[in-house]
Amino acid sequence: MARRRQAVTIKHVAADAGVSLQTVSRVVNKEPGVRPEMMARVQASIDALGYVPSIAAQRMGGSRSYLILALNDRERTIADWRARQGTDWIDQMLFGGMLTCAEHGYRLIVELVDTHSDHIERELLAAIAALQPDGVILTPPHSANPLIIDLLAEHGISFARIGSLTDGPGIRLIMDDTRAATIATEHLIALGHTRIGFIAGPAEYELSAWRVDGWGAAMQAAGLTTDDLLAVGDFGYPSGRAAAEALFALPDRPTAIIASNDQMTLATLDLARERRLTVPDDLSLISFDDTPIIRLAHPPLTAIVQPIAEVTARAVNLIIADLGDGPKSDAPVTVPALLTIRQSTCPPAGG
């Protein structure tokens, strides 16, 4: 196999168009200060020869790498892949992220990084050194990790933080978890529920607290108590089951439960079935996350739809804008989440 070289380089284009390398470069990068006729001539050669710049060479020349890294939690991601339970977080990130990257000539590379690791710094530095990405998208829990945030800032890499509002550098995007929880709670209140339990996610994730807040706010606004109605899980199925057990054991059992993710909701659904509680007649159920598993449950579950694809697309756009020299804003971006009503919610029995 012959050593692979670029088939057609900027040199070929320059020769073909009878101009200098620099002029071709200017046209390729849409830099100002090229006469239209010159531009047309160069562009014609580019098209004729099918020239596409090498991103490796572009990077070497001191320009962008046209690479954006999507950093995800290694342990959780691999667990999801292994379980094959339909968790489609990564898919939706690719959906929104890849396609938006492509629009701008960028590529998205998925990278897994350990959360609870002391070599997290080394891993990240290695990825940065090897790939030299122009931007990084951080997902929870990385998006709240000061070590990562500071590292990226020091390296002058544009980055977006999805699902974190802690202060610090980086573009912040959230899916309006508080509002989503409020909407879900209000939906149940409107149906006539007064005892609405909530299963929170782990404190490690900022959004866990936001969701609790949204639930609490709606409850309070309706003059309902939340005193004994909060249980905490870790997003895993067993923890959801334990939380549901605690809520079921209350003297005045809740007639509705909102759980902070699909696995915990499913655990609640399964436990309800074992206890001979019919959903939704005896127990209304709302899930956060709208993974396929929720849609295919019996009954299909009313759920908060997380707009992961959209938020990722926004993140990419903001990173690329940040790379340019337009005006920047550091206000957090909020992408609204929606409540999709299916068949797991109805008025309480005897309500």
Place this chain on the structure above:
Amino acid sequence: MARRRQAVTIKHVAADAGVSLQTVSRVVNKEPGVRPEMMARVQASIDALGYVPSIAAQRMGGSRSYLILALNDRERTIADWRARQGTDWIDQMLFGGMLTCAEHGYRLIVELVDTHSDHIERELLAAIAALQPDGVILTPPHSANPLIIDLLAEHGISFARIGSLTDGPGIRLIMDDTRAATIATEHLIALGHTRIGFIAGPAEYELSAWRVDGWGAAMQAAGLTTDDLLAVGDFGYPSGRAAAEALFALPDRPTAIIASNDQMTLATLDLARERRLTVPDDLSLISFDDTPIIRLAHPPLTAIVQPIAEVTARAVNLIIADLGDGPKSDAPVTVPALLTIRQSTCPPAGG
């Protein structure tokens, strides 16, 4: 933002270790001809400084890019992402592909390419020119596309073809579709079924025919007829429904059906329910593909598990081996598929 340069380069390491650039390069690339003590010294400097080579620079120097492209059908992939039905082909590819790449210092980049497009060639050439990947993984239907195959071969890029046995260059890997269909059919025959219908995939996919073959072989071996029992779909839900309708309309209705993918199986399940046929009592059902949707159906479906992660991992390993100068084999690699028995198969009524 300061123009980003490599924080620590080969130069720094060379200076730190008091050797030439070339020696460092040799150590990094594990080339022979370096004294152990020298190697140790250089390695110590590398570790101390946290040096990681820039893949852009490595590529520019005429070496590898350490990039492998996973080429998928754009239309189908985007449709799957949009539908959020739990199709986890891409996830499983990442699972097997990314992790295996990482083991060898490679990265996997997902790339979408149109199937039915005349600018497919341009798209692919652009990706090659921009990324200069060392290897490409082709999935169906790209893996059987002579245009793509020849293009990659001409460019001297190592590539793997998953799910295609047509002659030509490239490492071929299959998931033993024929055997899988045979196993599924034999399972039904063992249960006592004699009228076993088969819903095939579109001819565009080579594996469609293999699956039909496997079914046919098992039927013939058991002395059973397949005459009127074959229906054809296009992997989509509506086509599966139409195919199921045709099979249901037979004078001697099949007591079992094998469908070539999850959507068509689901369509069959839904239609059966509408027709008041109980699965599995009135109709046994086996699906190809083992996406979460199948596992969560009611009843959970017996299905052929496609080892996508494993086949992708193998593909990566074979591509990287192909890059080296060890011995090569061009025999197709077969990764066995498994039948997972769940609750959609039982002996036929009155059987």
Place this chain on the structure above:
DNA sequence: GTGAAAGCGCTAACAA
């Protein structure tokens, strides 16, 4: 076994 030179394809800085 080790080092010095040249060059990969591109862009930034500067010159014309």
Place this chain on the structure above:
DNA sequence: TTGTTAGCGCTTTCAC
């Protein structure tokens, strides 16, 4: 507005 020069970080020659 356009062209020239130098250099990015690395690897491949080819000397020593």
